[in-house]
Amino acid sequence: MSQDYSLGTVEVALTPVQRLEEYLQSKGKRVTQQRRIIVEQVFARHEHFDADDLLAQLRDLIGPKKVSRPTVYRTLTELVEAGLLRKMTLGGRSVYEHDYGYPQHDHLHCTKCDKLIEFSSDEVKKIRDDVGREHQFRVTGHRLIITGVCSDCSRSRRTARPHDLI
Ligand SMILES: [Zn+2]
Ligand SMILES: [Zn+2]
Numbered sequence: 001m002s003q004d005y006s007l008g009t010v011e012v013a014l015t016p017v018q019r020l021e022e023y024l025q026s027k028g029k030r031v032t033q034q035r036r037i038i039v040e041q042v043f044a045r046h047e048h049f050d051a052d053d054l055l056a057q058l059r060d061l062i063g064p065k066k067v068s069r070p071t072v073y074r075t076l077t078e079l080v081e082a083g084l085l086r087k088m089t090l091g092g093r094s095v096y097e098h099d100y101g102y103p104q105h106d107h108l109h110c111t112k113c114d115k116l117i118e119f120s121s122d123e124v125k126k127i128r129d130d131v132g133r134e135h136q137f138r139v140t141g142h143r144l145i146i147t148g149v150c151s152d153c154s155r156s157r158r159t160a161r162p163h164d165l166i
Pocket of ligand 1 (some may be wrong): 110111112113114115149150151152153154
């Protein structure tokens with residue numbers, strides 16, 4: 001493969017917490033200590049996660065009684081509305097990942113182990129824009145998820161099932 005499907009980088013002026021502060025201010029709300037901890041945890045590294053993954057991480061970090069499920073759900077919704085996170089639905093499960101400060105990309109989704117592989121393709125963007133133009137449609141984004149079986153899962157089909165959920 002000579003084609004480059006790697007992701008570029010995006011520069012942003014504000015930190016995720018500052019960006020959330022700005023968004024919440026416009027709604028007359030403030031960044032509470034709990035929200036701040038959640039944002040910091042979410043943006044510590046790029047990964048694909050669901051609300052339960054995040055809740056488990058937070059309970060490890062600050063103690064099981066310190067954070068409730070409704071708070072995590074509410075904050076995730078705010079982070080999506082503020083443009084910090086992107087939400088996708090995979091097999092009925094809501095999965096989140098960074099949007100703010102992270103380049104536009106698409107995914108390969110392994111239906112055996114739920115692994116997500118990221119890629120970026122100019123051809124996909126071109127097709128999207130061409131089709132949009134043909135329909136006088138103002139394109140603001142797209143989402144492409146290619147489903148199938150990853151190389152690890154096809155290799156280990158006859159051995160143990162991998163548990164490396166990402
Ligand atoms: Zn797999
Ligand atoms: Zn991704």
